[in-house]
Structure formats: C-alpha cells, structure tokens
Amino acid sequence: MNATVTMILALAVGTYAFRLVGPALHGRVELPARVQELLSxxxxxxxxxxxxAGALTEAGGFAGWARPAGVLMGAVLAWRRAPFAVVVLGAAATAGVLRAVGVA
Structure with missing residues (x-):
C-alpha cells in the first residue's frame, strides 16, 4: 500500500471512531451549560x-463583487423565508446579471 491509501484508511477509521463516540458517550458525559453554549x-x-471564504475568495484572491452580491441576495431571500428554489435562483440571477453588465 502506498502512503495515499494508508492516509485515506487512517482518516476513514478516525472519522468512524469520531462519529461512534457521540452515541457511545451520550448520557455518560455531562457538559456544563457554558461549554454547550460555546460549542453552539x-x-x-x-x-x-x-x-x-466561499463568497469572497477565488484562487486566493478577491472573487469580485458579483458573487458576494449574489450571496447577499440569497441571504435576504432566505431571511424572508422564500422557498429554497427561489433563494438559489435569485442568488444565481443576481450574480449572473451583474456579471453580464460587466461587474466582476
């Protein structure tokens, strides 16, 4: 086995163990209220x-103004409790229109 396969297997075992710890320790470990608030x-x-990071950067630099504007439109539509399809289409349309008129 090469190093890549070994690393993938190690990460898979670690992920499985990490997910198993939650149900295994549920009810046995009590976290203080402050710790629960901090985790949330x-x-x-x-x-x-x-x-x-996804909305503002691309290839290590600024993504331009169209993408953040689209994300902002999506956030506003989601905040107004629009259906998911409307949120996605509104965000994409906003970014697309801005790019079409030359706002990168």
Missing part, C-alpha cells in the same frame, strides 16, 4: 467563516 457558538462561527 463555535459551530455558527465556523459556518459563517466558510460562507465568507
């Missing part, structure tokens, strides 16, 4: 950071 906040911060 950490998950939100991580998702926002991933969204920002």
């Amino acid at each position: 906040a950490g998950a939100v911060v991580l998702l926002v950071a991933l969204l920002a």
Whole structure:
C-alpha cells in the first residue's frame, strides 16, 4: 500500500471512531451549560467563516463583487423565508446579471 491509501484508511477509521463516540458517550458525559453554549457558538462561527471564504475568495484572491452580491441576495431571500428554489435562483440571477453588465 502506498502512503495515499494508508492516509485515506487512517482518516476513514478516525472519522468512524469520531462519529461512534457521540452515541457511545451520550448520557455518560455531562457538559456544563457554558461549554454547550460555546460549542453552539463555535459551530455558527465556523459556518459563517466558510460562507465568507466561499463568497469572497477565488484562487486566493478577491472573487469580485458579483458573487458576494449574489450571496447577499440569497441571504435576504432566505431571511424572508422564500422557498429554497427561489433563494438559489435569485442568488444565481443576481450574480449572473451583474456579471453580464460587466461587474466582476
């Protein structure tokens, strides 16, 4: 086996073990309320950071204004509780129209 296959197998075993720990320890370990709050906040911060990185960067640089505008339109539509298809199409249409008129 080469190093790549070994690494893939190690990550697969680690992922499975990590997912198994939750149900196995459920009810046996009690986390303080403050730790639960911090974990919840950490998950939100991580998702926002991933969204920002995907919306603002491309190939290590700024993606241009069309993509963030599309993401913003999608966020507004989602906040207004539009159906998912409307959110996706609205975001794509916003970015597409801006790119078509020359706003990169």
